[in-house]
Amino acid sequence: MGKVYLVGAGPGDPELLSLKAYRLIKEADVILIDNLVLGVKELIPEGKEVIDTGKTAKKHKYSQAAINALLVDLSEKYDKVVRLKGGDPYIFGRGGEEAAVLKASGVDFEVVPGITSAVAVPASFSIPLTFRGISSSVTIITGHEMDEKEESINWEAIANLKGTLVILMGVGNLVANVDALLEHGMRAETPVAMIENGFTADARLIIGTLGTIVAAAAKEKVTPPAVIVIGDVVNVREKLTEQNEIK
Incomplete structure (x- = not known):
């Protein structure tokens, strides 16, 4: 089983991304992104598997429950799964909920803070x-x-x-x-x-x-x-x- 990284992408400016987040984007086997990662998407290497889970107040491509299940499923298929979130994962980013699901499912995970908008x-x-x-x-x-x-x-x-x-x-x-x-x-x-x-x-x-x-x-x-x-x-x-x- 692999490891899931809940990574804060910051406010969208690639230059405000942490060095650790940048490294994980390069190393990830698969990356899940949301609507608020903005310019940080430009740093994702060409050919990398990317899953767009973006949500707005009116429209959800994936429900939160589906995202939670997807993270667990991907951890069984890949060594390094990056969940890239705008801002900071633990400030209205559902990072706490996702971490709780990963913990309950026995999935190894790590939170990488980002600059909150x-x-x-x-x-x-x-x-x-x-x-x-x-x-x-x-x-x-x-x-x-x-x-x-x-x-x-x-x-x-x-x-x-x-x-x-x-x-x-x-x-x-x-x-x-x-x-x-x-x-x-x-x-x-x-x-x-x-x-x-x-x-x-x-x-x-x-x-x-x-x-x-x-x-x-x-x-x-x-x-x-x-x-x-x-x-x-x-x-x-x-x-x-x-x-x-x-x-």
Whole structure:
């Protein structure tokens, strides 16, 4: 029986891939990819067996149960199986679920961390998630709970956080998520940044406030994937990107 590697591909820029992840891509007998590995696909050697298991909120090529079973099956056929995931496997990447299945099935596995888009995408637009005197904490939540799943986010607690809030997979439920934050006391004037298609040629930034971001996103026709940053750190970007005066 072979070994399965749950590998974080980072935010999609090949230059942000770890050396270990790069080595495993070259050495793998078979690679399973998702929709968010983006430019990292260019590093996969020609002729390598690749299985596209990409999922979106509306369309699944494979169910998660099917992916879990496929990983176990492939481990019986190959020495080195790489499951390449956008971002980090353990941050809303289903890596924990897949690891649990592999463990229960007696399959040897290893997790290779990647840079999460929750951090990298805002940084690419000069938005630091922490900043002395402004924010000393970061909370990352999903904006897309499964329909059949009972709401597990404590919006009252989230709305009263003093630090930075990052929402992943939040475009589809933007209205509901913003309404929940406002209803539980977060200021309508709280700065918000939405970054669509980070680390692609189509990447763009929409700036607003909690009270205006829904209308702004609708006007700009924002589509997934997008990272949403909520908090005063959004205003730091202006200082970091302003032109130096020529004297």
